[in-house]
Structures are given as C-alpha cells and as structure tokens.
Amino acid sequence: MVPHPYLQTWNIMAAIRIWIWMCFVLELLLQNHVMAVTVSYDQRALKLDGQRRMLISGSIHYPRSTSKMWPGLIAKAKEGGLDVIQTYVFWNGHEPRKGVYNYAGRYNLPKFLRLVSEAGMYVSLRIGPYVCAEWNSGGFPAWLRFVPGIEFRTDNEPFKLETQRFVNHVVAMLKKEMLFAWQGGPIILAQIENEYGNIDASYGEAGQRYMNWIANMAVATNASVPWIMCQQSQAPLSVINTCNGFYCDGWRPNSDGKPALWTENWTGWFQGWGEAAPTRPVQDIAFAVARFFQKGGSFQNYYMYHGGTNFERTGVESVTTSYDYDAPLDEFGDIRQPKWGHLKDLHAALKLCEPALVAVDIVPPHISLGPYQEAHVYRSSSGTCAAFLASWSKNDTVVEFQGQSYDLPAWSVSILPDCKSVVFNTAKVGAQTVTMGMQGPIPITNWVSSHEPLGPQLGNKFSAMGLVEQITTTQDTTDYLWYMTTVQVSESAVPNGTAQATLVMSSLRDVAHTFVNYIYSGTVNANGHQAAQAISLRPGTNSITILSMTMGLQGYGPFLEKEKAGIQYGVRIEGLPSGTMELGGNNWTYQVGLQGEYKQLYKVNESYFSADWDKTFEFDDRNFLSWIKTGFDTPAGNGSLALDLSSMGKGQAWVNGLSLGRYWSSFRAQNNGCHENCDYHGSFGQTKCLTKCGQPSQYWYHVPRQWLLPKRNSIVLFEEQGGNPEAITIATRMPQHICSHISESHPFPLPVASWTKRGSLTSMPPRAPLLLECAPGQYISRISFASYGTPSGDCGGFVLSSCHANTSSDVLRKACVGRQKCAVPIVSSIFGVDPCPGLSKSLAAAAECA
Numbered sequence: 001m002v003p004h005p006y007l008q009t010w011n012i013m014a015a016i017r018i019w020i021w022m023c024f025v026l027e028l029l030l031q032n033h034v035m036a037v038t039v040s041y042d043q044r045a046l047k048l049d050g051q052r053r054m055l056i057s058g059s060i061h062y063p064r065s066t067s068k069m070w071p072g073l074i075a076k077a078k079e080g081g082l083d084v085i086q087t088y089v090f091w092n093g094h095e096p097r098k099g100v101y102n103y104a105g106r107y108n109l110p111k112f113l114r115l116v117s118e119a120g121m122y123v124s125l126r127i128g129p130y131v132c133a134e135w136n137s138g139g140f141p142a143w144l145r146f147v148p149g150i151e152f153r154t155d156n157e158p159f160k161l162e163t164q165r166f167v168n169h170v171v172a173m174l175k176k177e178m179l180f181a182w183q184g185g186p187i188i189l190a191q192i193e194n195e196y197g198n199i200d201a202s203y204g205e206a207g208q209r210y211m212n213w214i215a216n217m218a219v220a221t222n223a224s225v226p227w228i229m230c231q232q233s234q235a236p237l238s239v240i241n242t243c244n245g246f247y248c249d250g251w252r253p254n255s256d257g258k259p260a261l262w263t264e265n266w267t268g269w270f271q272g273w274g275e276a277a278p279t280r281p282v283q284d285i286a287f288a289v290a291r292f293f294q295k296g297g298s299f300q301n302y303y304m305y306h307g308g309t310n311f312e313r314t315g316v317e318s319v320t321t322s323y324d325y326d327a328p329l330d331e332f333g334d335i336r337q338p339k340w341g342h343l344k345d346l347h348a349a350l351k352l353c354e355p356a357l358v359a360v361d362i363v364p365p366h367i368s369l370g371p372y373q374e375a376h377v378y379r380s381s382s383g384t385c386a387a388f389l390a391s392w393s394k395n396d397t398v399v400e401f402q403g404q405s406y407d408l409p410a411w412s413v414s415i416l417p418d419c420k421s422v423v424f425n426t427a428k429v430g431a432q433t434v435t436m437g438m439q440g441p442i443p444i445t446n447w448v449s450s451h452e453p454l455g456p457q458l459g460n461k462f463s464a465m466g467l468v469e470q471i472t473t474t475q476d477t478t479d480y481l482w483y484m485t486t487v488q489v490s491e492s493a494v495p496n497g498t499a500q501a502t503l504v505m506s507s508l509r510d511v512a513h514t515f516v517n518y519i520y521s522g523t524v525n526a527n528g529h530q531a532a533q534a535i536s537l538r539p540g541t542n543s544i545t546i547l548s549m550t551m552g553l554q555g556y557g558p559f560l561e562k563e564k565a566g567i568q569y570g571v572r573i574e575g576l577p578s579g580t581m582e583l584g585g586n587n588w589t590y591q592v593g594l595q596g597e598y599k600q601l602y603k604v605n606e607s608y609f610s611a612d613w614d615k616t617f618e619f620d621d622r623n624f625l626s627w628i629k630t631g632f633d634t635p636a637g638n639g640s641l642a643l644d645l646s647s648m649g650k651g652q653a654w655v656n657g658l659s660l661g662r663y664w665s666s667f668r669a670q671n672n673g674c675h676e677n678c679d680y681h682g683s684f685g686q687t688k689c690l691t692k693c694g695q696p697s698q699y700w701y702h703v704p705r706q707w708l709l710p711k712r713n714s715i716v717l718f719e720e721q722g723g724n725p726e727a728i729t730i731a732t733r734m735p736q737h738i739c740s741h742i743s744e745s746h747p748f749p750l751p752v753a754s755w756t757k758r759g760s761l762t763s764m765p766p767r768a769p770l771l772l773e774c775a776p777g778q779y780i781s782r783i784s785f786a787s788y789g790t791p792s793g794d795c796g797g798f799v800l801s802s803c804h805a806n807t808s809s810d811v812l813r814k815a816c817v818g819r820q821k822c823a824v825p826i827v828s829s830i831f832g833v834d835p836c837p838g839l840s841k842s843l844a845a846a847a848e849c850a
C-alpha cells in the first residue's frame, strides 16, 4: 500500500495544531463568559438556553480529596472532555451537630462549585438526604437517629421535618452564593433521594407517599433546575427518573417527556477490607457509554471519575480507606492511563456527533447489520448525519453499512460523525498505558510508643446490667467501645488449672479484640454475624474484656436508623464441663473510646505529652494496643505521597493531627478469583476483573501534600495488632513505565470539517500518531522497546515479529528521549523503510520516565 499523501507528517501536525487552537478558542469562550443559563428538557435531552445538549459528566466527591487538589482534579476532568461534575452533598459532614453547619476545609462546597464554574463546567448536585456513596451511614448524621420517633426514608413526620429543613438550608445557601445556572452559577441539575426504588418495597404504601412527598418538596425549594431521582421508576412527572448501572443502553425513563439520563455508570467498583481490587477495562466502559448514546442516551455520568480517599472515619461499613474505584483519576488524583485518555478520545468523538444527535426528536430505530451487530443513524433534515456501528459478538466481524465494509472488533462500537468515517472505536485504545512507580521510598524511623490501657479506666466509664448497643452509646464519636465483666469459674470446672472454652457473641458488628485476665485471646471479624473466640479460663474470678469497634456504619438498605453495632443478642461461654454460662445479663463496665483519643495523642508533636511516650515499641499479648509516633520531613517535589503501612497490622493513622483514615494491612485478599489481564468481551460485573489477590487489600495510604509542613511533620498510628514500624516508608508516586501500541490506521477524533474541507481528495480521517508522555517536570529517559512492523504482545510484554523496521528504536530515541512527551507518526517515511509492504503495520513502544 502506498501511503496516502494525507498521511504526511506535516498534515498530522497541522491538524493537531488546528485542534489545539480550536480547543483554546473554545476554552476562552467558556471561561470568560459564564453567564446565566436556563435549563429545561424534552424527551430527547437536557436543554441549556433552549439548545439540546449531549453531556458527559463525572463524579468527584469533594470531601474525598483536599481543597488544594480540587483545581487539579477539575482541570483534568475538563481536559478529559467532561462537561459536568457530579457530586453528592454529605449531610453528616455539613451538619455534624444539629443546627451547626460546617462548610470548612474539605467540606467547603461553595468553593468546590465555584472552581467547577471557573473551569467552564456545569454541576449535577445530588443533595441527599440519603447518598449511599459508600459513605458513613449513607450521609445521615449520627444525631438524626436519636430524634424521638424517627424512621428514615419513609412517611415519618420527624424525618420529613429534618430532611426538609436540611434540603431547604442547602438550596438557600447555594442560591445566596449564586451557584444555580440561572444565577450564572454551574448547577444545572439537582437530585433528591438516591436509588430509593431499590428499597421502597420495604416501606409499602408509606414509601410511595414519602417518594411523592420528597419529590414535591424538592421542586418546591424553587432551585429552578430540573430535579432527578435515580433508580426510581415511580418518580412523579415533576422529576426525571434516571438510570444507574454498568450498562444503561436502551433504558427509558417513565414518561415520554423525559430524556434518558445515566447518573451512575460504574467505572470500577469499591473495595472492602480483605477483598481483591476490582477493576473495569476501559474498552468495556467505552463500549457501555457509546452504546448509551447510540441508543438515545443524552447525559451520562462516570461514577467515579475521581474516587479519592475515605479520610477520618467517613467510609461506610467495611470499605477500605482508599475509594480509588479504578476511576480515570486515581485515588491520588493522578491520571490513570489508558483509562483517562481512551475516554477523552471517546468524548471527542461523541462531541463530533452532537449536532446530529440533538437534531433528531425521536431516537432512530436500529438497523441490523448481523446477528450481533447493529447500526443507529442520526440524520437531521439539514443533512447532518452521525452513525454508530455496534457489535456485541465475542468475535471480530466485518459489516456492510451503506455500501461500504467496516471492520468491527468484538464487543465494540465504531463512531462515524459523518456517517462514513470511523473516528473512534471503543476497542482500539490509542492512549498510552502508564505504570506508576513509588519513587525513593524514605524510611520513617525512630518511633516511640505509648501503651493504651486494656479495658475501662477513664472517668467516663460506667456500669450497666446487660449489653448496651454501641452506636447509641458512642453516638459514633469513636470506633471503639470497651466491654468488661467478670466470671466465676469453680475449681471443679477447671481440672488442670486452666480450662479451654469458647467466648461466643451472638452477633457482633464489626470487629472485636478479646482479652481474658488482661491477656489477648484473639480478634474476631464478624460483620454482623456470630463470633466465636477460643479462650482460657482459670479457677476463681476471670475478667473478660472486649474492645468492640465499628469499621464505618451501615450505609445501604432500608431501616438504617435501626442498624446496631457492638455485641448484640447475648454473649456466652461455651465448652466448660459445668455447661454454658450466659454473660449477657451480667454487670458490665463500659468505656466509650480510648484513653489516647481523650488525650488526643494523635495531635502530639515533638514536645507535647512527651512524658507518656516510651523509647521502644514493644508489642505482646499483654501490651496489645499501642500509640506510636515519630516525625518525618516532606519528600521533595510535587508528586503525590503515599505511606507504605504493609509492615503494620490494623489501626488508624494521623499526620500533623489530621486523620489519614483506618488502615488494616494485615487483612489480605483471598488467593484466587483474580484475572490480572481480564478479557473485557462480554457483560461486565464487579467480580469479573479482580486484581491483587493474596495481597493486603490496601497498604498504600494517601498523605495529602496540603497537610504537610516542609520539615518535622508528626505522624501517629494507633496500632491494634503489632508490626514493625521501622519498616514504614513514604514514597512519591510518579509515572515510571509508559507504553503504547497502535496501528497505522488508528482513527483520530478530529472535527470532520478540519480534514474534509481543506482540499483533501479524500474523506479519510487523519490517522493518530503514537504519543508518549511523562508527567510535567519528568522526561523520557530511555526507550526500552520500539518496533514499527507487526509486533505482538501487550504493553510491557511486546514481542518482535519478522516484520520489523530496524530503525524503530533510533527513530523513537531521537523523537522522544530527553523530552517530556513526543508524537511519532506511524508511516514508513518516518522509519525510512517499509518492513513488509502490503501488510497492515503498527508501532509499539515502551519507555521509562525519570
């Protein structure tokens, strides 16, 4: 094949320049003219100032990052092709005590929304009251459950009163801050309730009354933007019901006058302690999104675009502190490639189709192209045309469409913004793959320790006959509740001086460390089930001490206000010759929280409370719980920082008095069920592409740079299981290995006009160059693989074939080494040789960043 003149380098470079210039002009237009926008909708789409729009949205939860991270996250979302940022509003973060509102620091919602506005983007705001979000208690404040007579999320007056007060407060505050679109602000959509349709059956008629009440209540706040309810097929006419799921193609709202909006397209999944890490291949997400727009969707949101971190005690029951979600921006806010880049290319392709997509009033019927293949053609009366060709077969196919043949890879969608040329296919990834490295791990050493006394000791201890409920007792001010009682064991029951028995807790939520006579017996992790711990007793009086802890409160399901924690429904000792001993009715002594929490040991610096600290860290079954602290200097540079706690057990961590969250490095994921190179063909589910089996579910913990001083930062851990603190390190996360493999015919989503109206003889779209890029401040230090020809294998494991231009490495070295980024056109003229004329070729390259 003779390279078409269009494929000359200068043409590609010119096209890139035009594209950049167009983006720049567009950005100026958007940035300098954020004006009032009215929002309405019809059966096809949301309308901004009367114009239908195809909108791409992504979820970023503001308290899951720090305020200094926000501008960077928003800029990366904008560059990734998003129009809208979606977030929940977290009631328990904003009203920690009844009537006392908090909008400081990570909870500065107006500031976050203004930053989105300044970036020229819109906001979809999900006000709650319930938010799920794998967030503690689904966002309900702890005090709410103690309002007399309250029942959550049903036709219950106390609940409705508090909900209406909070929602009105939020809307009034946002209005005052001029944050709604009609005021010149970014908010174009507001959500009330969340996935109520998943649980409403539990409430019967009262649930229906509540759902209608809350929809009307929301509309009556006069926010004057459309209100949505996700997963709520019964939503009244005044509110748009929307879809959540891994796929929403073909989904339709409950009324002909409403558009198809997708509020949660799961980019991955959350991870629980002791679970492997779920991932979702980008080819499948791109497929789902393209299918959604193909079949009439008009607004779709990535849940999550940035997942972030469950700092402090904000995570829901049993989820890891990392809320990474395998999102396009990783937990640390760094770009995850190829996910971010491939979706950016998809968004560019969809934007090219937008004029044709919004021009039709009715979604066109599908055109069958084969047993597992179909097309949708959006053609307006004015002649604009865009088409989608989809295949959900597991085999690659060739289809005939409007008299032309098209290669259609398995499980993919091709996007044709002019109904002729493919500018994007969901299965053909042009974005580079980046492996992040943990650079220069710096040991954090010289730890000192302070033992936490075992059992109730403090002035706030109290006694009660029988078992108390943990959440009621602690009001969720701490994870920890001590339980202690004594049991009498007769000589006859203990023939050999000690008796082996089992301590059984009928129901335990979530985890408990158990001690007999102040010696550690074991840890049980029961998750609301029965827990059993082997213990040894001696004749006479034995003390039984239990440190029960919540790992986040329940956040999903009906009747959340009735959820209980701690030891429920009895505790007994089984296996003694004298029979089972019930302890549930005993005289128990309790203590809410730990001594170290009262002393605020996590706030210490070098001098404060020094009297409490020992020079050594000793951990055994008598000194079972320890506070440990030391100092460290901030690593140079501006890369994200992570603490490696793999040498530790379980507990909580703080730097400079700010909570990094819970850690549980000792809890490993199951050994099997993982697929590191998961096959994305076929329907996805959250357990399909698990990774990191057999590893601690999380051992890197995000340390936001915003929380650090240049030198002498304090770090404190409360360690519950022991470990080796001298092995703790802090590392800087940076791109390390980068690689890419794309074919010479890889499509490129450039505006059709930019390549058809410039005297070109063909309507063939421009072809993408291979792009390699390190982070700003880094450079490409080495090309570790390069082959123009027919190389095979995956990124990181490329293999040469007999068709290989031996100039490949030289060309790549000259173009890339020493630069932050480079683009190499995939044409033989660049390589000075065509290694196999007539064959379709590709370029594969791998490089190192430094």
Ligand SMILES: *[C@@H]1O[C@H](CO)[C@@H](O)[C@H](O)[C@H]1NC(C)=O
Pocket (backbone or CB within 6 Å): 168, 220, 221, 222
């Ligand atoms: C909304 O507007 C109506 C009509 O102007 C008014 O009666 C009502 O009080 C307003 N509601 C709120 C919450 O401001």
Ligand SMILES: *[C@@H]1O[C@H](CO)[C@@H](O)[C@H](O)[C@H]1NC(C)=O
Pocket (backbone or CB within 6 Å): 393, 394, 395
């Ligand atoms: C896919 O290809 C395989 C083997 O090449 C064949 O056995 C199978 O029938 C094909 N499936 C479809 C749906 O065409």
Ligand SMILES: *[C@@H]1O[C@H](CO)[C@@H](O)[C@H](O)[C@H]1NC(C)=O
Pocket (backbone or CB within 6 Å): 463, 464, 465, 587, 588, 589
């Ligand atoms: C329970 O134990 C505490 C502490 O030992 C004691 O002060 C209290 O009187 C006991 N209560 C009963 C009802 O025995």
Ligand SMILES: *[C@@H]1O[C@H](CO)[C@@H](O)[C@H](O)[C@H]1NC(C)=O
Pocket (backbone or CB within 6 Å): 605, 606, 607, 608
């Ligand atoms: C350490 O703590 C003491 C007592 O709270 C305080 O006065 C001092 O400023 C702190 N030092 C630093 C470096 O934070």
Ligand SMILES: *[C@@H]1O[C@H](CO)[C@@H](O)[C@H](O)[C@H]1NC(C)=O
Pocket (backbone or CB within 6 Å): 637, 638, 776, 777
């Ligand atoms: C990080 O620092 C480098 C210089 O060391 C700079 O070029 C780069 O832009 C910075 N990156 C960010 C995100 O600030």
Ligand SMILES: *[C@@H]1O[C@H](CO)[C@@H](O)[C@H](O)[C@H]1NC(C)=O
Pocket (backbone or CB within 6 Å): 806, 807
């Ligand atoms: C590349 O191959 C050509 C012939 O195919 C040969 O003449 C040349 O020396 C080779 N160059 C290198 C760097 O191996």
Ligand SMILES: CC(=O)N[C@H]1CO[C@H](CO)[C@@H](O)[C@@H]1O
Pocket (backbone or CB within 6 Å): 244, 245, 246, 247, 684, 685
């Ligand atoms: C809640 C919800 O929408 N769940 C759906 C998520 O997507 C998967 C895969 O399509 C469906 O099976 C679930 O029902």
